Amino acid sequence: MNIRCPFCGRRDVEEFQFRTLVPEPDAEAFARLYERVNRSDDSLEYWQHVSGCRAWLVIRRNPTTAEIHEVHVLGEAQ
Numbered sequence: 744m745n746i747r748c749p750f751c752g753r754r755d756v757e758e759f760q761f762r763t764l765v766p767e768p769d770a771e772a773f774a775r776l777y778e779r780v781n782r783s784d785d786s787l788e789y790w791q792h793v794s795g796c797r798a799w800l801v802i803r804r805n806p807t808t809a810e811i812h813e814v815h816v817l818g819e820a821q
């Protein structure tokens with residue numbers, strides 16, 4: 744799997760570190776903590792390019808197929 748870092752270009756996933764899922768803005772806090780299920784469809788995740796520019800990225804990908812659909816820099820408009 745490769746991730747296209749907005750600063751460094753396409754890099755091997757080994758250069759990145761998965762941090763956590765991005766919480767869904769309309770979900771209740773209780774549901775996020777206690778009712779979360781592992782979904783097979785797209786998920787929104789925080790990753791960090793730890794072996795490159797160290798940028799924090801927001802990545803939308805399918806955890807089942809490992810297909811990456813979007814990569815954005817954390818804090819930039821999506």
Ligand SMILES: [Zn+2]
Binds near residue numbers: 798
């Ligand atoms: Zn980078």
